[in-house]
Amino acid sequence: MREENVTVQSQIKVPATYMRGGTSKGVFFSLEDLPEPAQQPGKDRDNLLLRVIGSPDPYAKQIDGMGGATSSTSKTVIVSRSTQPDHDVDYLFGQVAIDRPFVDWSGNCGNLSAAVGPFAIHSGLVDPDRIPNNGIVTVRVWQVNIEKTILIHVPISNGYVQETGTFELDGVTFPAAEIQVDFMDPSAGSGSMFPTGNLVDDLEVPGVGTLKTTMINAGIPTIFINAEDINYRGVELQDDINNDEQALRMFESIRAYGALKMGLIDKLSEAETRQHTPKVAFISSPQSYYSSSGKEVKSSDVDVLVRALSMGKLHHAMMGTAAVAIAAAACVPTTLVNIAAGGGEKNAVTFGHPSGTLKVGAKANQTKYGWVVEKAVMSRSARVLMEGWVRVPLDTIKHN
Known part of the structure; x- marks a missing residue:
C-alpha cells in the first residue's frame, strides 16, 4: 500500500x-x-x-x-x-x-x-x-x-x-x-497547390544531382521523384531503405532542399525542426512485387507504385495524408505521378505500397487560380x- x-x-x-x-x-x-x-x-x-x-x-x-x-x-x-x-x-x-x-x-x-x-x-x-x-x-x-x-x-x-x-x-x-474519410479542399490553404507554380521542377540537391520532381501541397506537402532517377525500382520494402544509412541521408537532403524550394522553410537548417513535413516519395510505373506480408501484388492490380518516407524512415504502408497527395498529383495531367500512372485525366488511382495496395479518389479542376482538388476520398478503419x-x-x- x-x-x-x-x-x-x-x-x-x-x-x-x-x-x-x-x-x-x-x-x-x-x-x-x-x-x-x-x-x-x-x-x-x-x-x-x-x-x-x-x-x-x-x-x-x-x-x-x-x-x-x-x-x-x-x-x-x-x-x-x-x-x-x-x-x-x-x-x-x-x-x-x-x-x-x-x-x-x-x-x-x-x-x-x-x-x-x-x-x-x-x-x-x-x-x-x-x-x-x-x-x-x-x-x-x-x-x-x-x-x-x-x-x-x-x-x-x-x-x-x-x-x-x-x-x-x-x-x-x-x-x-x-470508415470513409473525405478530405475536403485538401489543397494548400494559401497559395497554389503546386507551390513553385510548376507541375514538374528541377531540384538541385548537392551530392545527389538535379532531380525531376513534382512538389505538391495537398493533404500534406510532398515531394515526388522518379524511382529510377535515384537508382531504385519502386518495389522496395522497408529494410531495403531503412538499413541503408547513406540512402536515408540522401532522402533527408532531398527533403530539406525540397522544403526550401517549396517555401516551407526560409533556410536549410530549419528542416531539422520540421521533420513531419514535407514528405518525400519515389514512384514508378506498375510492376509485380511481393508485399511485406508475402502477398503478391500484380502489376495489373495497380496504376502506379509509391514508396514514401516519414520522419526519416520508409513507411511500412502509406501515410493517409500522403495518399491524398498521391491522388491529387495523379489526377493532374503531366505531373510525374500522373505520367507514371499512365497519363491522362483521372478521378481515382490505385497505388502499390510496401504493405499492398490502396485506392484513393480525387477530383482535380483547373481554375484561374491554378489547379485545385475539391475532395479526396479513401476508406480506412479504426x-x-x-x-x-x-x-x-x-x-x-x-x-x-
Whole structure:
C-alpha cells in the first residue's frame, strides 16, 4: 500500500485512449482532460506528450512510454468541441520525434483522422441527436494543424460505434468496419497547390544531382521523384531503405532542399525542426512485387507504385495524408505521378505500397487560380485498443 501511495504522489494520471486509425496508432486526449498547463500550446504541452510517448529516447525504442518506436506509432491527438461553425470537433495532431525532444505540429495524420470520428463519439463530443441507432453518422471535423475540414463517416450499430467488420486494409492484420474519410479542399490553404507554380521542377540537391520532381501541397506537402532517377525500382520494402544509412541521408537532403524550394522553410537548417513535413516519395510505373506480408501484388492490380518516407524512415504502408497527395498529383495531367500512372485525366488511382495496395479518389479542376482538388476520398478503419489513464512523472509539467 505504501509503494502505491508513493507511485500516485510521484506521478499524475491523465485520461487517455489508445487507438488505431488506418495503419497508425496514437494516444488520444480530450482537451479538457489535459492538465491545465497543457491545455494551451507551449512547452508544458510538448513535455507532457513527449513523456507520454517515451521521447526523446537515444535507444530509439520508446520503452518508457506508449510509443512504438516508429513514425506510425509515435503520435498524439487532442480533440475538443469545435470552435468552428457547422463542425462537431476540433482535431489537433502532434507527431512526436523518437530520438529528440520535439513535437511537430506542422501537418495532419490522415490515418489517425479515421479514428477521430469514433473517439469523438465515444467521448460524448458529438450531439447525441445526430447519432442514429443504426446507420452512418458523419462527424464534421476541423483539422486545426492545416485548417481544413474532414468528414468522417462512422458506422453505428444499436447506438454504438461499429468497430468490427469485414473491411480489410493492407498494412493492418485484422479486418474491421469500414470508415470513409473525405478530405475536403485538401489543397494548400494559401497559395497554389503546386507551390513553385510548376507541375514538374528541377531540384538541385548537392551530392545527389538535379532531380525531376513534382512538389505538391495537398493533404500534406510532398515531394515526388522518379524511382529510377535515384537508382531504385519502386518495389522496395522497408529494410531495403531503412538499413541503408547513406540512402536515408540522401532522402533527408532531398527533403530539406525540397522544403526550401517549396517555401516551407526560409533556410536549410530549419528542416531539422520540421521533420513531419514535407514528405518525400519515389514512384514508378506498375510492376509485380511481393508485399511485406508475402502477398503478391500484380502489376495489373495497380496504376502506379509509391514508396514514401516519414520522419526519416520508409513507411511500412502509406501515410493517409500522403495518399491524398498521391491522388491529387495523379489526377493532374503531366505531373510525374500522373505520367507514371499512365497519363491522362483521372478521378481515382490505385497505388502499390510496401504493405499492398490502396485506392484513393480525387477530383482535380483547373481554375484561374491554378489547379485545385475539391475532395479526396479513401476508406480506412479504426478501433479503440485501450482506454483509461496514462501516467507521467509529476515534474513533467513544471507549473502544475
